[in-house]
Amino acid sequence: MKEEYLSPEIKTGIEPNLDFDDLTRLSEVEIRYKLKVQPKDRPKVTMAMEAYKLIRPFFDDCLHHHEEAWIMLLNRNLKVLGVARLSVGNQENTIIDPRTVLQLMLKTNATSSIIFHNHPSQNLAFSPEDLKVTRNIMDACRLLNMNCLDHVIVGEESYSSYSEGGY
Template sequence: MNEKNLSSPLINETKAGEDCDDLTLLSEVEIKYKPEVKPKDRPRVTMAMEAYKLIKPFFEGCLYHHEEAWVMLLNTSCKVLGVARLSVGNQEHTIIDPRTTLQLMVKTNAVNLIIFHNHPSQSLAFSPEDIKITKNMMKACKLLNMNCLDHIIVGEDGYSSYSEEGY
């Protein structure tokens, strides 16, 4: 790319030190001190929502057929380092092993992770086993100064987040 393509037209047309006499080339800016949309009415974008958008394509072939568990590995700034499939299960369950997950985190130098899995029934409710697995993963991560930020159940039309549900 050349530098000229990155500059705005106004900068390209005027030379350094010249005044711009044609004010029609300038944009008008309006500042409002009272926004029309109140903070409570603004759409709330959460980490879980953003993570769901990124991970959902990985579940395309299995959403209704069988359970799969995936992890998103993140650095200290919560930038995505990568995703990895932990396991492929059957209609009722899949395995999320803390040892395997922590091994992936250490190998990729990840500090944070988010666990994902689907329910072929499309129920977005956390089962008692899902809650137990998440608590165990959080404890295991804490031992190594790592964080399990969330566990998200992926569905066709939405998701359920462990952290947003307040478990």
């Protein structure tokens, strides 16, 4: 085999103009696959993060002025069926009624939902009332074989997730 027929990666270590019939004398080619970003270093994309990106524009007019609650309705494959406003409140609170959540889910044939609301103060911590209403909605959904997957507090640049918070 002539050197001119060898690829540049294999030529290493071969004397020029030398005929080769013994392939064991060819240089070993080493191929390495090294990730520049290790899986542990990659940002974890969560369902709450993706949902936040979709719902955030709905809060543009109220983010700092008053609280609003919205629901994202999802089918069995977690595809978005639609979003609906649950309530409009004041600077300090808004009402999220579990019956309204279930009504919207049943009317749209949604099997899952994610609840969103904002805090005008931009404090993304869940209040005791937020935690209570979330547990009530999740319990009510389970009775009807549906799921409330998360409750997300929407902020200007970030969010807080009930599911990710380990509540």
